[in-house]
Amino acid sequence: MAKWGMVIxxxxxxxxxTCTVACKVENMVPPGIFWNRVYDxxxxxxxxxxxxxxxxxCMQCEDPVCMAVCPTKATTKREDGIVSVDYERCLGCSYCExxxxxxxxxxxxxxxxYYGESTPYEDFSYELRAPxxxxxxxxxxxxxxCVHRVDKGLAKxxxxxxxxxxTPACILSCIAKARYFGDLDDPESEVSMLVKDKKGFRVxxxxxTDPSVYYLTP
Amino acid sequence: MVMEKQHSWGWQVVxxxxxxxxxxxxxxxxxxxxxxxxxxxxxxxxxxxxxxxVLAGIFFLLIEVGKPxxxxxxxxxxxxxxxxxxxxxxxxxxxxxxxxxxxPLGFPDIKTAAxxxxxxxxxxxxxxxxxxxxxxxxxxxxxxxxxxxxxxxxLYFVSALAGGAGVLLLxxxxxxxxxxxSQLGALVTIELVLxxxxxxxxxxxxxxxxxxxxxxxxxxxxxxxFVGVSLLIGNVVPLVILIISLFVAGTTAYSALLAITGxxxxxxxxxxxxxxxxxxxxxxxxISF
Numbered sequence: 351m352a353k354w355g356m357v358i359x360x361x362x363x364x365x366x367x368t369c370t371v372a373c374k375v376e377n378m379v380p381p382g383i384f385w386n387r388v389y390d391x392x393x394x395x396x397x398x399x400x401x402x403x404x405x406x407x408c409m410q411c412e413d414p415v416c417m418a419v420c421p422t423k424a425t426t427k428r429e430d431g432i433v434s435v436d437y438e439r440c441l442g443c444s445y446c447e448x449x450x451x452x453x454x455x456x457x458x459x460x461x462x463x464y465y466g467e468s469t470p471y472e473d474f475s476y477e478l479r480a481p482x483x484x485x486x487x488x489x490x491x492x493x494x495x496c497v498h499r500v501d502k503g504l505a506k507x508x509x510x511x512x513x514x515x516x517t518p519a520c521i522l523s524c525i526a527k528a529r530y531f532g533d534l535d536d537p538e539s540e541v542s543m544l545v546k547d548k549k550g551f552r553v554x555x556x557x558x559t560d561p562s563v564y565y566l567t568p
Numbered sequence: 569m570v571m572e573k574q575h576s577w578g579w580q581v582v583x584x585x586x587x588x589x590x591x592x593x594x595x596x597x598x599x600x601x602x603x604x605x606x607x608x609x610x611x612x613x614x615x616x617x618x619x620x621x622v623l624a625g626i627f628f629l630l631i632e633v634g635k636p637x638x639x640x641x642x643x644x645x646x647x648x649x650x651x652x653x654x655x656x657x658x659x660x661x662x663x664x665x666x667x668x669x670x671x672p673l674g675f676p677d678i679k680t681a682a683x684x685x686x687x688x689x690x691x692x693x694x695x696x697x698x699x700x701x702x703x704x705x706x707x708x709x710x711x712x713x714x715x716x717x718x719x720x721x722x723l724y725f726v727s728a729l730a731g732g733a734g735v736l737l738l739x740x741x742x743x744x745x746x747x748x749x750s751q752l753g754a755l756v757t758i759e760l761v762l763x764x765x766x767x768x769x770x771x772x773x774x775x776x777x778x779x780x781x782x783x784x785x786x787x788x789x790x791x792x793x794f795v796g797v798s799l800l801i802g803n804v805v806p807l808v809i810l811i812i813s814l815f816v817a818g819t820t821a822y823s824a825l826l827a828i829t830g831x832x833x834x835x836x837x838x839x840x841x842x843x844x845x846x847x848x849x850x851x852x853x854x855i856s857f
Binding site: 389391404406415417418419420421422423439440441442443444445447448449450451452453457458459486487488489490551553554556557559565 | 710715779
């Protein structure tokens with residue numbers, strides 16, 4: 351079984367937030383909720399300052415704290431490492447929001463529209479959406495590595511992370527090709543090679559969550 | 569260091585943690601006084617109010633969550649989630665605590681009989697667990713540096729005991745308590761000293777913990793507001809009053825001083841929890857570029 355992971359090259363990231371928007375479009379993420387963020391840091395002291403960017407999807411941890419704390423077992427982890435939330439079961443207690451060291455989860459507090467009132471896009475039939483896109487007020491949600499694309503791609507026999515149809519939206523949309531997606535358990539995969547050759551590291555590794563998202567230093 | 573303040577949990581959680589902790593502490597102190605000095609009106613009332621306060625805390629938690637109708641599912645993940653464990657422990661404490669408190673209405677001497685002692689002991693054990701539970705609940709939130717702290721269960725437990733005894737002190741002038749009142753004052757003194765020691769240990773932990781985020785969180789916790797209300801009004805001043813009260817023992821002023829102490833201890837217990845909730849900051853995701 352594959353273990354899906356992501357590699358983000360911080361040297362290539364230009365902080366354009368295209369991935370942020372692509373994620374919102376692909377997953378119909380409601381206003382005020384960001385499954386993908388790009389943090390913008392100012393480094394150094396005037397006049398020697400520079401900007402750096404840190405894209406942050408859900409880390410799809412091997413030992414997800416969000417799953418451990420969830421009182422209703424609404425959070426589960428698949429065999430391929432993707433952590434998902436069952437909105438029907440979620441209590442909306444925000445415990446996962448606080449437990450996740452990466453701030454990858456958000457509670458959907460109230461129904462809002464991007465332009466004040468409903469649009470055809472936003473009212474897109476819930477039945478036609480993938481389960482993780484059927485948002486519920488009062489339930490927590492998070493990035494799923496575009497699991498619907500991964501699953502559909504696999505069903506068609508496509509190569510995940512290589513064929514566009516089987517690749518997360520943030521990877522496809524990145525204008526600088528700073529993101530890579532693939533099987534971390536396959537030592538020959540592009541992501542495994544990048545982690546190995548370019549000494550990929552993970553954020554807040556000391557907390558022991560074993561994230562599946564690696565970064566390459568600028 | 570960029571650390572964002574947590575906004576997920578607000579005043580409702582503070583109320584839950586305050587009422588739940590104080591309720592558990594109140595029941596535990598009442599039960600212990602029952603067993604040591606025999607049941608009194610004060611401890612009878614205390615053992616009823618305790619479980620009711622825990623119930624009130626659960627009410628505040630329910631109005632905080634997004635989908636309260638899913639609450640019946642909240643016990644499912646007891647294997648790993650402290651929230652699930654709390655969902656199981658608190659109703660058990662309420663049920664057994666009220667049983668212990670109300671059984672004497674039908675069976676007047678049951679509190680000192682074997683059945684009463686067994687029921688009360690089980691409820692007291694649950695009260696100990698509930699008193700610590702909120703600390704475990706917070707410390708499991710690994711994303712918040714200040715909360716992810718092994719000393720929080722002890723801090724909440726000692727504060728719950730002090731707060732529970734504080735409620736008894738507060739209502740004590742209504743009842744004729746005699747000698748038990750001075751024992752209660754001594755108990756509160758010990759609990760407040762322990763509370764100070766646990767708080768100092770939290771600071772000492774910063775010296776052995778490599779996390780910059782934890783040290784930064786402690787710095788943000790130490791506001792003048794926290795020092796003034798949680799530490800001085802809620803801890804130091806009550807200790808001073810308790811010492812002064814020893815010189816006026818047996819007088820009307822003595823009862824009044826103890827009641828004032830009770831109020832101050834409760835103010836401190838609430839403010840301590842409020843401060844810990846509001847001082848919660850997420851880890852900084854900043855990395856060394």
